[in-house]
Every structure is written in C-alpha cells, then in structure tokens.
Amino acid sequence: NDCPVYEADLSGQGVRDDSPHLDEFVLNAALDIVDDIVWTTTAMHLRHVDKFNEFNVSAYCTAGHTRFMLVHKTRHDNAQAIRSFFNELHDLYIKAVMSPFCTPDARIESPAFDQRVKASAK
Amino acid sequence: LKPFWVKFCGPALRASSRAPPRAAPPRPLARVPGPGDAMARAGPDRYGKLGDQAFGKMEKVNSDLLALTYGSLVTQLLRDVEDVDAVNAQLEKMGYNIGLRVVDEFLAKSGAGPCQDFRDTCEVLAKVGLRMFLGVAADVVMWNRELTACSLVFPDNPLADYVELPQHLSNRLWYSNLLCGVVRGALEQLQLRVECSFQKDTLNGDEHNMIRVELKEVMREDYGEDD
Numbered sequence: 001n002d003c004p005v006y007e008a009d010l011s012g013q014g015v016r017d018d019s020p021h022l023d024e025f026v027l028n029a030a031l032d033i034v035d036d037i038v039w040t041t042t043a044m045h046l047r048h049v050d051k052f053n054e055f056n057v058s059a060y061c062t063a064g065h066t067r068f069m070l071v072h073k074t075r076h077d078n079a080q081a082i083r084s085f086f087n088e089l090h091d092l093y094i095k096a097v098m099s100p101f102c103t104p105d106a107r108i109e110s111p112a113f114d115q116r117v118k119a120s121a122k
Numbered sequence: 123l124k125p126f127w128v129k130f131c132g133p134a135l136r137a138s139s140r141a142p143p144r145a146a147p148p149r150p151l152a153r154v155p156g157p158g159d160a161m162a163r164a165g166p167d168r169y170g171k172l173g174d175q176a177f178g179k180m181e182k183v184n185s186d187l188l189a190l191t192y193g194s195l196v197t198q199l200l201r202d203v204e205d206v207d208a209v210n211a212q213l214e215k216m217g218y219n220i221g222l223r224v225v226d227e228f229l230a231k232s233g234a235g236p237c238q239d240f241r242d243t244c245e246v247l248a249k250v251g252l253r254m255f256l257g258v259a260a261d262v263v264m265w266n267r268e269l270t271a272c273s274l275v276f277p278d279n280p281l282a283d284y285v286e287l288p289q290h291l292s293n294r295l296w297y298s299n300l301l302c303g304v305v306r307g308a309l310e311q312l313q314l315r316v317e318c319s320f321q322k323d324t325l326n327g328d329e330h331n332m333i334r335v336e337l338k339e340v341m342r343e344d345y346g347e348d349d
Contacts, residue, residue: 096286099193099284099285099286100190100193100194100196100197100285101193101197101285101286101288102286109288109289110286110288113286
C-alpha cells in the first residue's frame with residue numbers, strides 16, 4: 001500500500017512556476033526506484049535517488065519501510081541539511097506514531113506534527 | 123529532540139500498578155502538636171520521603187509498556203463504545219475495581235501510619251500512594267473552607283506519554299479517568315465516600331493535570347447481623 005501518510009509543501013516562496021501536481025508525479029515515479037534501492041543498503045539514508053528535469057528526489061527509509069521522500073531543486077541540494085532534516089523528521093514521525101490514536105497506515109492528522117515539520121524544514 | 127531519544131531508547135522505570143490508597147480513620151494524637159498551633163501537621167517532606175522510599179520498594183515496569191498498554195485500552199474502549207461519556211464512565215469503573223484491590227497493597231507496603239483527618243489522608247494519597255503506584259507525586263492544593271474537598275495537581279502523567287488526542291475528542295474524553303476511579307475505590311475501602319473527577323488535563327492543552335477530590339460522607343462501619 002503506497003498511500004501517502006503525510007505530505008507537506010515546504011517551499012517558502014509563494015510562486016511556483018510548474019504545474020501544481022508535478023511534485024506528486026515525480027515522487028510517485030521515484031517510489032519504484034526507492035523500493036529497489038532499499039534492498040541494496042542497510043543505511044536509512046538513501047540520499048539522492050532520482051532526477052527529473054531539474055528536480056532531485058532524496059529518500060530516507062525507516063526500519064518499518066516507511067519512506068520519506070523530498071523533492072527539491074538542484075540549487076538547494078545540501079546533503080548535510082537534508083540528512084539532518086530527515087533525522088528530525090524520523091524523530092517526529094516516531095513520536096506521532098506512538099500515540100494510541102494514530103493507527104498504522106492512517107494519515108497523520110495532528111496539527112502539532114504538521115507545525116513541527118514545517119518549523120524544522122530549513 | 124535529544125531528550126526524546128533518551129526517553130525512547132531507555133525509558134524510565136515505573137511501578138507496575140497504580141492507585142493511591144488511604145490510611146485508617148482518625149485516632150487520638152500520639153505526639154504533642156507544635157507550640158500554640160492546634161493544626162500542626164508533619165512537615166511536607168515527611169510524606170515525600172516516605173513516598174520515595176515506598177517507590178523504591180515497588181517492583182518496576184517499563185513506563186513505555188504501561189503507556190502503550192493503557193493507550194490501546196482506551197482506543198479499544200472507544201471503538202467498542204462509541205459514546206465518549208460512556209467511555210469516561212467505563213474507565214472510572216475500571217479504576218474503581220483496581221482501587222478496591224490496590225489499597226491493601228498500599229497499606230502493606232507503604233508503612234504509612236494512620237491519618238488524623240481528611241487533609242492528612244489527601245497528603246498521603248498524593249505523596250505516597252500516587253508516587254508508589256504511578257511514579258509521580260502530586261501536590262494538594264485548593265482546599266475548600268470545610269476541608270472536605272481538594273485538588274491533586276501533577277505536572278506530568280506517565281499514562282499519557284506520546285498521546286495526542288484527535289480533535290473530536292479533545293475536551294470531551296478524560297484520558298486518564300482510570301485514576302479517578304482508583305482514588306474513589308481505594309478511599310471507599312477506607313470508609314470514605316468521595317467523588318473524584320478530572321478538572322484539567324495536559325492532553326487538552328492545560329499546563330498541568332488536576333483531579334478534584336470531594337469527600338461526600340464518612341461511612342459508618344456496618345456490621346451485619348450475626349446469627
């Protein structure tokens with residue numbers, strides 16, 4: 001089941017010059033690649049997995065095979081920042097999922113989680 | 123996020139069950155009260171230390187296990203019984219049954235002596251009982267004029283670790299209502315009929331948890347007819 005548990009638009013500036021759902025398409029296309037790469041390494045950070053025109057996709061896979069995917073343009077590519085962002089995201093995700101009211105595979109509704117993710121995104 | 127990782131990997135250990143038991147009804151004073159003060163009581167530290175000692179003697183269980191188990195208990199209840207008020211009542215009833223049984227363990231293990239009056243009772247409840255079984259001691263505040271009602275305030279609640287109430291339950295579900303039942307059950311075994319309810323809960327956004335305890339009646343021992 002590949003339903004997104006959570007998605008957020010982290011771009012700070014207002015105007016996006018591409019079509020609205022492009023990042024969703026890019027992400028879903030990258031999912032297959034991620035699934036292949038996951039079995040080749042024991043690390044959680046999968047770093048840069050795919051490229052589409054000028055978009056890069058970075059991924060991080062948790063022990064439970066929950067995948068975090070980040071779409072970003074080349075000029076923001078900063079491996080260390082992405083790595084630490086994924087680490088923080090993982091911590092926040094664990095905390096959110098430990099709540100008894102959060103069923104696995106369900107969407108994460110909590111506004112607090114939303115807020116913290118946006119705060120930690122650069 | 124550092125503190126969270128520490129907690130996740132090596133959780134603090136807490137006692138296995140919970141309930142704040144009470145001590146026996148009043149007895150004539152054995153010690154002389156302080157100079158000129160008719161309402162002298164033991165210093166606030168006495169029960170604190172007793173609580174810590176009793177806590178040390180209790181068998182410990184992983185606090186994450188306790189929190190997650192209680193969480194699944196509450197969510198299962200919510201799924202079985204759709205009505206939130208009924209869930210609150212059910213939690214309180216379950217707590218009541220726990221309280222009836224746990225008061226004996228408290229009296230055996232805590233080493234607390236008999237209490238002079240309801241005020242002492244609540245102090246022992248908050249500092250020794252809660253500490254022994256839940257791991258956190260509460261403060262007793264907001265006494266009413268007749269000294270029959272008070273509030274137990276505690277900043278963190280180990281049962282509610284990691285919990286985030288969804289919107290439709292916030293301010294309707296008293297997540298830790300079990301504790302109210304436990305207090306009621308334990309005190310009832312000691313011939314004190316109380317009503318116990320949550321006033322504030324950190325899960326609803328308040329800054330601490332507050333349980334209001336009100337003494338309704340001191341029950342008279344009713345010895346049945348001996349044939």
